[in-house]
Amino acid sequence: MKKGASLYLDGITVTFDGFRALNNLSLIVEPGELRAVIGPNGAGKTTMMDVITGKTKPDSGTARFGDHDLTRLDETRIANLGIGRKFQKPTMFDALTVFENLELALKAPRGTLAALHWRLSGEARDRIEEVMAETGLMDRAKDRAGILSHGQRQWLEIGMLLMQDPELLLVDEPVAGMTDQETEHTAELLRRIAGKHSVVVVEHDLEFVRALGRKVTVLHEGSVLSEGPIEQVQEDPRVIDVYLGR
């Protein structure tokens, strides 16, 4: 098992025009852990990922990954620390093919000259094909990402995340638009990845969270409402009140 860094958020507050999207949020994810984050729409789940990846700077609070202060680094630096992200709305490069999207994501030197002189090695091609097989995109390799269905875009972005081989994966609503079978496959994939990598996955789908079968954090109005195994969280009266009960 790879010994990675832990993610440490403490007292994070983010306000948009006076509205508190995150309110004194604290969260710790240990190396190799698989953590599900649930919560109603607008609870601040995506904003939390924005803070971790440097897209949004918090008004106050601490965000660390290992020894690194995430609030002082930009998106590029944070990505290079080994934090990868899948966006809630699948985001990739529509004019490029599936293969090319994965190739850009592949862990390799990121400099300008390295990109100019890049030659696709057999090893890199094998890795890309492995991920295409894993994500069911093998026969779409030469198709532009722009023509993929929503579900396939979800898979492509998960594939890009796998190519990056990050220490910490932030996965925002991966199974939206997927069939039950695909949802199960995603859960299985994330369980497999965890251990070697840390994974934080945001999801509405409770079946999916149950399938993950790990510790769950419930967010509500920008802070942690409850935390623990899914069975325990489901029994929590505050959770039932704001989320599950409705």
Next chain:
Amino acid sequence: MPGISAFRFNLRVALIALIFVLLLLPPLLNALPASHPLRVSDFVVAVTGKWICYAILALSIDLAWGYAGILSLGHGAFFALGGYAMGMHLMRNIGNRGVYGHPVLPDFMVFLGYKELPWYWLGFEYFPFAMLMALLVPGALAGLVGWLAFRSRITGVYLSIITQAMTYALMLAFFRNDMGFGGNNGFTDFKDLLGVPLNTPSARAGLYLAALGALLITLLISAYTVQSKFGRLLIAIRDAESRVRFLGYDVTAFKLFVFVLSAMMAGLAGALYVPIVGIINPGEFSPGNSIEAVVWVAFGGRGTLIGAILGAFSVNALKTWLTSFAPDLWLLVLGGLFIIVTLFLPRGLIGLGWRRRS
């Protein structure tokens, strides 16, 4: 080349080969005896040579805009700076053959009462130095402006406005007599280059072929760049800049690299252009020039390289033809072209021939 079928790839190579073969004709046909029916005039050689320089400029804009999405409306400035660097060399070559016969100072400096050559004119008597400056000065300016803009994530129309302001500011500066660049008259009355008098047939052919060679080299450099992973990253940056950052790429560095490379290509184009047309003045910095060059690329088809070249030739051919009998109509036609391309031909001329990644 990923994403393009072998057939289309061969089609492109064939089209490029055809363009270059056609472009070899003017100087060859110009060498025929004057009585020969196929002989083309010196004027045709000069005008086609000028268009070749424009094609290099168009190529440079396509690299930045068509691939990386950097819509510079200031590439005319890089072109003009390259032109001025070459112009300074040509002025120094005049030596004591100026009207005032001063051994060192160009006529305009004698006229303005200069006692000695300003420091920034030193070294321009050497051709390699002048050529180097024609690349480095535009490159350095692009590096500075690009660094300031890209670092602050200034994109889209704001970047376009900044680059327009840049070329406008330079135009005003170069109009000033005390800048030491000849004020509104600029430089002209050049005598020779590399020891060859400019008004000879061999000089005309040599300049033409130099420009054509430069077009080929810049096309090859551009083609190498865009077919590499670097090129795919430029497309990625163009379409989803922020997503590229989350993959761990330093977007600023990539944009800066391509912007500087592009500015140097534009500078080279300007340096080749000046001895062909025989004059450089601050009008080359006028904001309209940069916009016109962008229209060439849009008309030809951006993000294709070859479209930029076709656009530069076709729009300028139209301009030369039109201005021979109705010069007042040109701006109207140019605007009309832009509207037609925007509304009906988003892929430009080249899009009529085949479809490509948008």
